[in-house]
Amino acid sequence: MSANFTLDALDKFILNALQTNARTSYAELARAQNVSAATIHVRIEKLRQAGVITGTHVHVDxxxxxxxxxxxxxxxxxxxxxxxxxxxxxxxxxxxxxxxxxxxxxxxxxxxxxxxxxxxxxxxxxxxxxxxxxxxxxxxxxxxxxxxxxxxxx
The missing domain is CATH 3.30.70.920 (Lrp/AsnC effector binding domain/regulation of amino acid metabolism (RAM) domain)
Structure with a gap:
Protein backbone atom coordinates (compact mmCIF):
# COMPACT_ATOMS: atom_id res chain seq x y z
CA MET A 1 0.00 0.00 0.00
CA SER A 2 1.38 3.41 -0.88
CA ALA A 3 2.29 5.80 1.90
CA ASN A 4 -0.55 8.19 0.91
CA PHE A 5 -3.30 5.54 0.72
CA THR A 6 -5.64 5.28 3.70
CA LEU A 7 -8.70 3.11 4.18
CA ASP A 8 -12.00 4.73 5.08
CA ALA A 9 -15.09 3.02 6.49
CA LEU A 10 -16.41 2.06 3.03
CA ASP A 11 -13.08 0.51 2.03
CA LYS A 12 -12.99 -1.48 5.25
CA PHE A 13 -16.57 -2.65 4.74
CA ILE A 14 -15.75 -3.78 1.19
CA LEU A 15 -12.62 -5.65 2.29
CA ASN A 16 -14.39 -7.40 5.16
CA ALA A 17 -17.34 -8.36 2.96
CA LEU A 18 -15.14 -9.69 0.16
CA GLN A 19 -12.96 -11.65 2.58
CA THR A 20 -16.12 -13.28 3.89
CA ASN A 21 -17.46 -13.99 0.39
CA ALA A 22 -15.45 -12.87 -2.62
CA ARG A 23 -18.44 -13.61 -4.86
CA THR A 24 -20.56 -10.84 -3.31
CA SER A 25 -21.82 -8.65 -6.13
CA TYR A 26 -21.08 -4.95 -6.41
CA ALA A 27 -24.83 -4.32 -6.29
CA GLU A 28 -25.19 -6.23 -3.02
CA LEU A 29 -22.28 -4.34 -1.46
CA ALA A 30 -23.74 -1.06 -2.71
CA ARG A 31 -27.18 -1.79 -1.22
CA ALA A 32 -25.65 -2.61 2.16
CA GLN A 33 -23.86 0.76 2.25
CA ASN A 34 -26.49 2.87 0.45
CA VAL A 35 -24.11 3.82 -2.37
CA SER A 36 -24.10 3.05 -6.10
CA ALA A 37 -22.59 -0.09 -7.61
CA ALA A 38 -20.34 2.25 -9.61
CA THR A 39 -18.95 3.63 -6.35
CA ILE A 40 -18.15 0.09 -5.20
CA HIS A 41 -16.51 -0.65 -8.54
CA VAL A 42 -14.33 2.47 -8.31
CA ARG A 43 -13.34 1.68 -4.72
CA ILE A 44 -12.40 -1.90 -5.55
CA GLU A 45 -10.30 -0.74 -8.50
CA LYS A 46 -8.51 1.77 -6.24
CA LEU A 47 -7.86 -1.01 -3.71
CA ARG A 48 -6.43 -3.17 -6.50
CA GLN A 49 -4.24 -0.37 -7.85
CA ALA A 50 -2.95 0.35 -4.35
CA GLY A 51 -2.02 -3.32 -3.95
CA VAL A 52 -4.45 -3.91 -1.08
CA ILE A 53 -6.47 -6.41 -3.13
CA THR A 54 -4.03 -8.73 -4.86
CA GLY A 55 -6.42 -11.28 -6.33
CA THR A 56 -9.50 -13.40 -5.84
CA HIS A 57 -9.07 -16.91 -4.49
CA VAL A 58 -11.01 -20.11 -4.05
CA HIS A 59 -10.32 -21.92 -0.79
CA VAL A 60 -10.05 -25.67 -1.34
CA ASP A 61 -10.26 -28.31 1.40
Missing part, protein backbone atom coordinates in the same frame (compact mmCIF):
# COMPACT_ATOMS: atom_id res chain seq x y z
CA UNK A 62 -6.98 -30.18 0.88
CA UNK A 63 -8.25 -33.24 2.77
CA UNK A 64 -11.07 -33.66 0.24
CA UNK A 65 -8.36 -33.86 -2.43
CA UNK A 66 -6.56 -36.62 -0.54
CA UNK A 67 -3.95 -34.56 1.30
CA UNK A 68 -4.13 -36.16 4.73
CA UNK A 69 -0.83 -34.81 6.08
CA UNK A 70 -0.08 -31.13 6.61
CA UNK A 71 3.22 -30.28 8.20
CA UNK A 72 5.64 -27.46 8.74
CA UNK A 73 9.35 -27.88 8.18
CA UNK A 74 11.95 -25.60 9.68
CA UNK A 75 15.05 -25.46 7.50
CA UNK A 76 18.54 -24.41 8.53
CA UNK A 77 20.83 -23.33 5.71
CA UNK A 78 24.57 -23.84 5.65
CA UNK A 79 25.03 -20.14 4.74
CA UNK A 80 22.66 -17.17 4.46
CA UNK A 81 23.77 -16.71 0.85
CA UNK A 82 22.26 -20.12 0.05
CA UNK A 83 18.73 -18.72 0.38
CA UNK A 84 17.98 -17.85 -3.28
CA UNK A 85 19.14 -21.22 -4.65
CA UNK A 86 17.38 -23.16 -1.90
CA UNK A 87 14.16 -21.20 -2.39
CA UNK A 88 14.23 -21.96 -6.12
CA UNK A 89 14.63 -25.68 -5.39
CA UNK A 90 11.79 -25.63 -2.85
CA UNK A 91 9.53 -23.68 -5.20
CA UNK A 92 9.91 -26.49 -7.74
CA UNK A 93 8.34 -28.97 -5.29
CA UNK A 94 4.52 -28.99 -5.65
CA UNK A 95 4.14 -30.33 -2.11
CA UNK A 96 5.52 -27.04 -0.73
CA UNK A 97 2.52 -24.70 -0.52
CA UNK A 98 4.08 -21.88 1.55
CA UNK A 99 7.59 -20.68 2.30
CA UNK A 100 8.73 -17.99 4.72
CA UNK A 101 12.19 -16.49 5.15
CA UNK A 102 12.40 -16.12 8.91
CA UNK A 103 14.41 -14.89 11.84
CA UNK A 104 15.11 -17.11 14.83
CA UNK A 105 15.82 -20.82 14.84
CA UNK A 106 15.18 -21.47 11.12
CA UNK A 107 16.29 -19.75 7.95
CA UNK A 108 13.23 -20.94 6.03
CA UNK A 109 9.92 -22.26 7.33
CA UNK A 110 7.73 -24.15 4.85
CA UNK A 111 4.24 -25.63 4.84
CA UNK A 112 3.88 -28.96 3.06
CA UNK A 113 0.83 -30.98 2.00
CA UNK A 114 1.17 -34.69 1.18
CA UNK A 115 -1.23 -37.61 0.96
CA UNK A 116 0.51 -39.89 3.45
CA UNK A 117 3.34 -40.25 5.95
CA UNK A 118 5.14 -42.38 3.37
CA UNK A 119 5.01 -39.49 0.90
CA UNK A 120 6.27 -37.15 3.61
CA UNK A 121 9.20 -39.45 4.27
CA UNK A 122 10.02 -39.61 0.55
CA UNK A 123 9.74 -35.83 0.24
CA UNK A 124 12.06 -35.26 3.19
CA UNK A 125 14.71 -37.81 2.30
CA UNK A 126 14.78 -37.65 -1.48
CA UNK A 127 13.80 -34.06 -2.24
CA UNK A 128 14.30 -31.65 0.65
CA UNK A 129 17.22 -33.08 2.60
CA UNK A 130 19.04 -33.84 -0.66
CA UNK A 131 19.35 -30.10 -1.37
CA UNK A 132 23.04 -29.46 -0.70
CA UNK A 133 22.49 -26.02 0.84
CA UNK A 134 20.21 -27.41 3.56
CA UNK A 135 22.12 -28.17 6.72
CA UNK A 136 19.24 -29.52 8.85
CA UNK A 137 15.46 -29.75 9.03
CA UNK A 138 12.84 -30.14 11.75
CA UNK A 139 9.37 -31.38 10.88
CA UNK A 140 6.19 -30.53 12.81
CA UNK A 141 3.03 -32.39 11.81
CA UNK A 142 -0.24 -30.47 12.09
CA UNK A 143 -2.92 -32.45 13.88
CA UNK A 144 -5.69 -29.96 13.07
CA UNK A 145 -6.25 -26.39 11.91
CA UNK A 146 -8.80 -24.90 14.31
CA UNK A 147 -8.26 -21.34 13.08
CA UNK A 148 -8.05 -20.16 9.47
CA UNK A 149 -8.81 -16.56 8.68
CA UNK A 150 -7.66 -13.60 6.67
CA UNK A 151 -5.84 -10.60 8.06
CA UNK A 152 -8.20 -8.36 10.04
CA UNK A 153 -9.21 -5.09 8.41
CA UNK A 154 -8.98 -2.45 11.10
Missing amino acids: ARKLGYQVCCFIGINLARAGDYPRTLARLEALPEVVEAHYTTGQYSIFIKVLVQSIEQLQDLLINKIQSIDEIQATETLISLQQPILRNAPVV
Whole structure:
Protein backbone atom coordinates (compact mmCIF):
# COMPACT_ATOMS: atom_id res chain seq x y z
CA MET A 1 0.00 0.00 0.00
CA SER A 2 1.38 3.41 -0.88
CA ALA A 3 2.29 5.80 1.90
CA ASN A 4 -0.55 8.19 0.91
CA PHE A 5 -3.30 5.54 0.72
CA THR A 6 -5.64 5.28 3.70
CA LEU A 7 -8.70 3.11 4.18
CA ASP A 8 -12.00 4.73 5.08
CA ALA A 9 -15.09 3.02 6.49
CA LEU A 10 -16.41 2.06 3.03
CA ASP A 11 -13.08 0.51 2.03
CA LYS A 12 -12.99 -1.48 5.25
CA PHE A 13 -16.57 -2.65 4.74
CA ILE A 14 -15.75 -3.78 1.19
CA LEU A 15 -12.62 -5.65 2.29
CA ASN A 16 -14.39 -7.40 5.16
CA ALA A 17 -17.34 -8.36 2.96
CA LEU A 18 -15.14 -9.69 0.16
CA GLN A 19 -12.96 -11.65 2.58
CA THR A 20 -16.12 -13.28 3.89
CA ASN A 21 -17.46 -13.99 0.39
CA ALA A 22 -15.45 -12.87 -2.62
CA ARG A 23 -18.44 -13.61 -4.86
CA THR A 24 -20.56 -10.84 -3.31
CA SER A 25 -21.82 -8.65 -6.13
CA TYR A 26 -21.08 -4.95 -6.41
CA ALA A 27 -24.83 -4.32 -6.29
CA GLU A 28 -25.19 -6.23 -3.02
CA LEU A 29 -22.28 -4.34 -1.46
CA ALA A 30 -23.74 -1.06 -2.71
CA ARG A 31 -27.18 -1.79 -1.22
CA ALA A 32 -25.65 -2.61 2.16
CA GLN A 33 -23.86 0.76 2.25
CA ASN A 34 -26.49 2.87 0.45
CA VAL A 35 -24.11 3.82 -2.37
CA SER A 36 -24.10 3.05 -6.10
CA ALA A 37 -22.59 -0.09 -7.61
CA ALA A 38 -20.34 2.25 -9.61
CA THR A 39 -18.95 3.63 -6.35
CA ILE A 40 -18.15 0.09 -5.20
CA HIS A 41 -16.51 -0.65 -8.54
CA VAL A 42 -14.33 2.47 -8.31
CA ARG A 43 -13.34 1.68 -4.72
CA ILE A 44 -12.40 -1.90 -5.55
CA GLU A 45 -10.30 -0.74 -8.50
CA LYS A 46 -8.51 1.77 -6.24
CA LEU A 47 -7.86 -1.01 -3.71
CA ARG A 48 -6.43 -3.17 -6.50
CA GLN A 49 -4.24 -0.37 -7.85
CA ALA A 50 -2.95 0.35 -4.35
CA GLY A 51 -2.02 -3.32 -3.95
CA VAL A 52 -4.45 -3.91 -1.08
CA ILE A 53 -6.47 -6.41 -3.13
CA THR A 54 -4.03 -8.73 -4.86
CA GLY A 55 -6.42 -11.28 -6.33
CA THR A 56 -9.50 -13.40 -5.84
CA HIS A 57 -9.07 -16.91 -4.49
CA VAL A 58 -11.01 -20.11 -4.05
CA HIS A 59 -10.32 -21.92 -0.79
CA VAL A 60 -10.05 -25.67 -1.34
CA ASP A 61 -10.26 -28.31 1.40
CA ALA A 62 -6.98 -30.18 0.88
CA ARG A 63 -8.25 -33.24 2.77
CA LYS A 64 -11.07 -33.66 0.24
CA LEU A 65 -8.36 -33.86 -2.43
CA GLY A 66 -6.56 -36.62 -0.54
CA TYR A 67 -3.95 -34.56 1.30
CA GLN A 68 -4.13 -36.16 4.73
CA VAL A 69 -0.83 -34.81 6.08
CA CYS A 70 -0.08 -31.13 6.61
CA CYS A 71 3.22 -30.28 8.20
CA PHE A 72 5.64 -27.46 8.74
CA ILE A 73 9.35 -27.88 8.18
CA GLY A 74 11.95 -25.60 9.68
CA ILE A 75 15.05 -25.46 7.50
CA ASN A 76 18.54 -24.41 8.53
CA LEU A 77 20.83 -23.33 5.71
CA ALA A 78 24.57 -23.84 5.65
CA ARG A 79 25.03 -20.14 4.74
CA ALA A 80 22.66 -17.17 4.46
CA GLY A 81 23.77 -16.71 0.85
CA ASP A 82 22.26 -20.12 0.05
CA TYR A 83 18.73 -18.72 0.38
CA PRO A 84 17.98 -17.85 -3.28
CA ARG A 85 19.14 -21.22 -4.65
CA THR A 86 17.38 -23.16 -1.90
CA LEU A 87 14.16 -21.20 -2.39
CA ALA A 88 14.23 -21.96 -6.12
CA ARG A 89 14.63 -25.68 -5.39
CA LEU A 90 11.79 -25.63 -2.85
CA GLU A 91 9.53 -23.68 -5.20
CA ALA A 92 9.91 -26.49 -7.74
CA LEU A 93 8.34 -28.97 -5.29
CA PRO A 94 4.52 -28.99 -5.65
CA GLU A 95 4.14 -30.33 -2.11
CA VAL A 96 5.52 -27.04 -0.73
CA VAL A 97 2.52 -24.70 -0.52
CA GLU A 98 4.08 -21.88 1.55
CA ALA A 99 7.59 -20.68 2.30
CA HIS A 100 8.73 -17.99 4.72
CA TYR A 101 12.19 -16.49 5.15
CA THR A 102 12.40 -16.12 8.91
CA THR A 103 14.41 -14.89 11.84
CA GLY A 104 15.11 -17.11 14.83
CA GLN A 105 15.82 -20.82 14.84
CA TYR A 106 15.18 -21.47 11.12
CA SER A 107 16.29 -19.75 7.95
CA ILE A 108 13.23 -20.94 6.03
CA PHE A 109 9.92 -22.26 7.33
CA ILE A 110 7.73 -24.15 4.85
CA LYS A 111 4.24 -25.63 4.84
CA VAL A 112 3.88 -28.96 3.06
CA LEU A 113 0.83 -30.98 2.00
CA VAL A 114 1.17 -34.69 1.18
CA GLN A 115 -1.23 -37.61 0.96
CA SER A 116 0.51 -39.89 3.45
CA ILE A 117 3.34 -40.25 5.95
CA GLU A 118 5.14 -42.38 3.37
CA GLN A 119 5.01 -39.49 0.90
CA LEU A 120 6.27 -37.15 3.61
CA GLN A 121 9.20 -39.45 4.27
CA ASP A 122 10.02 -39.61 0.55
CA LEU A 123 9.74 -35.83 0.24
CA LEU A 124 12.06 -35.26 3.19
CA ILE A 125 14.71 -37.81 2.30
CA ASN A 126 14.78 -37.65 -1.48
CA LYS A 127 13.80 -34.06 -2.24
CA ILE A 128 14.30 -31.65 0.65
CA GLN A 129 17.22 -33.08 2.60
CA SER A 130 19.04 -33.84 -0.66
CA ILE A 131 19.35 -30.10 -1.37
CA ASP A 132 23.04 -29.46 -0.70
CA GLU A 133 22.49 -26.02 0.84
CA ILE A 134 20.21 -27.41 3.56
CA GLN A 135 22.12 -28.17 6.72
CA ALA A 136 19.24 -29.52 8.85
CA THR A 137 15.46 -29.75 9.03
CA GLU A 138 12.84 -30.14 11.75
CA THR A 139 9.37 -31.38 10.88
CA LEU A 140 6.19 -30.53 12.81
CA ILE A 141 3.03 -32.39 11.81
CA SER A 142 -0.24 -30.47 12.09
CA LEU A 143 -2.92 -32.45 13.88
CA GLN A 144 -5.69 -29.96 13.07
CA GLN A 145 -6.25 -26.39 11.91
CA PRO A 146 -8.80 -24.90 14.31
CA ILE A 147 -8.26 -21.34 13.08
CA LEU A 148 -8.05 -20.16 9.47
CA ARG A 149 -8.81 -16.56 8.68
CA ASN A 150 -7.66 -13.60 6.67
CA ALA A 151 -5.84 -10.60 8.06
CA PRO A 152 -8.20 -8.36 10.04
CA VAL A 153 -9.21 -5.09 8.41
CA VAL A 154 -8.98 -2.45 11.10
